[in-house]
Amino acid sequence: MAKGLYIHIPFCGSKCPYCDFFSIRPTDELIEKYTLSVCKALKNVPYEFDTVYFGGGTPSQLGADNICRILEEARVEAKAEITVECNPSDCCEENSFDFSALSKSGVNRISLGLQSGIDTERKALGRRAGVKEAEAAINRAKKAGIDNITLDLMLGVPGQTADTLKESVNFCVSSGAKHISAYILKTEEGTYYYKNRDKLNLPDEDACADLYLECCELIERSGMRQYEISNFAYPGFESRHNLKYWHCEEYLGIGPAAHSFIDGKRFYYPRDIDSFMNGCAPVNDGDGGDFEEYAMLALRLTEGLSDKKTRERYGFGIPKKIFDRAEKLTDIGLLNIDSGRIYLTKKGFLVSNSVITELLT
Ligand code: SF4
Numbered sequence: 001m002a003k004g005l006y007i008h009i010p011f012c013g014s015k016c017p018y019c020d021f022f023s024i025r026p027t028d029e030l031i032e033k034y035t036l037s038v039c040k041a042l043k044n045v046p047y048e049f050d051t052v053y054f055g056g057g058t059p060s061q062l063g064a065d066n067i068c069r070i071l072e073e074a075r076v077e078a079k080a081e082i083t084v085e086c087n088p089s090d091c092c093e094e095n096s097f098d099f100s101a102l103s104k105s106g107v108n109r110i111s112l113g114l115q116s117g118i119d120t121e122r123k124a125l126g127r128r129a130g131v132k133e134a135e136a137a138i139n140r141a142k143k144a145g146i147d148n149i150t151l152d153l154m155l156g157v158p159g160q161t162a163d164t165l166k167e168s169v170n171f172c173v174s175s176g177a178k179h180i181s182a183y184i185l186k187t188e189e190g191t192y193y194y195k196n197r198d199k200l201n202l203p204d205e206d207a208c209a210d211l212y213l214e215c216c217e218l219i220e221r222s223g224m225r226q227y228e229i230s231n232f233a234y235p236g237f238e239s240r241h242n243l244k245y246w247h248c249e250e251y252l253g254i255g256p257a258a259h260s261f262i263d264g265k266r267f268y269y270p271r272d273i274d275s276f277m278n279g280c281a282p283v284n285d286g287d288g289g290d291f292e293e294y295a296m297l298a299l300r301l302t303e304g305l306s307d308k309k310t311r312e313r314y315g316f317g318i319p320k321k322i323f324d325r326a327e328k329l330t331d332i333g334l335l336n337i338d339s340g341r342i343y344l345t346k347k348g349f350l351v352s353n354s355v356i357t358e359l360l361t
Pocket residue numbers: 011012014015016019020021023056057058087
């Protein structure tokens with residue numbers, strides 16, 4: 001069975017003040033060396049892939065020509081979903097990032113880091129480009145024939161209100177996006193946001209919860225359907241690649257900090273670009289794919305955990321003790337049980353970690 005391929009690009013043009021991801025500012029030399037290292041890591045891989053995802057960091061910093069070089073090394077099926085994450089500021093100018101070259105190489109999905117449809121909010125998030133530039137990037141991708149576009153939105157941005165959120169969602173819908181990912185901003189330790197959280201006018205936890213529920217409703221009113229805690233799509237435009245993670249299917253990750261799950265084994269590359277470029281092998285991370293892990297991932301989805309699918313995969317159904325615990329959580333509106341399926345409600349998604357822990361431990 002074909003697998004998913006994740007290529008990590010650890011480069012960013014500048015550091016966003018809330019982000020603690022591992023990323024560095026690239027030079028031409030580093031880009032060339034990194035591209036060659038990814039190509040080398042892919043060279044003798046025997047698997048076929050039906051989804052490919054270039055994530056980061058900022059993959060558009062690598063340049064379209066290098067993304068095409070990498071794709072040439074992988075065995076990618078003809079009807080594969082191939083996604084590239086892009087930053088609007090890399091792609092908005094005519095003659096900048098070459099979407100046509102990507103399209104010719106089979107790339108058929110672009111994920112654009114919009115974060116907000118309001119310029120002041122984008123600025124507060126440290127984003128260099130404004131909404132006009134994001135619009136230009138979307139139009140350039142579409143003109144090159146890539147119209148499966150997903151936009152990222154952030155909830156809990158300094159100064160964000162229900163009205164500005166509505167404007168952001170309206171921007172996404174009217175831009176023709178087929179998919180939206182909406183994440184609640186977390187202020188990770190060590191970031192500028194964390195150090196200055198008292199001065200930043202950040203919405204508190206209750207306000208973020210309200211923004212999340214409002215966001216779900218606004219997006220669903222457009223005809224998109226929520227299919228995961230943070231993900232919404234028109235029918236047929238769900239991310240096939242990310243569904244592999246949530247369905248506990250196999251994928252190969254290439255690049256520093258990229259994780260893999262193949263033949264029941266988990267392994268990863270250390271979070272160190274030099275060791276990756278020096279050809280260090282991935283590190284063993286033990287066995288994966290047991291029922292607990294499968295259930296934990298399935299419960300992130302609106303389809304939830306199915307007794308039938310569990311039986312098909314493991315030869316046994318959802319244990320009775322989990323149904324018993326679930327019964328108690330239905331009483332307080334955090335989940336539902338229906339036809340042998342346990343699934344979280346929107347209120348449950350807001351506290352998904354606690355609900356899932358309560359169910360499975
Ligand atoms: S948020 Fe994205 S673009 Fe900004 S620094 Fe982090 S990885 Fe880079």
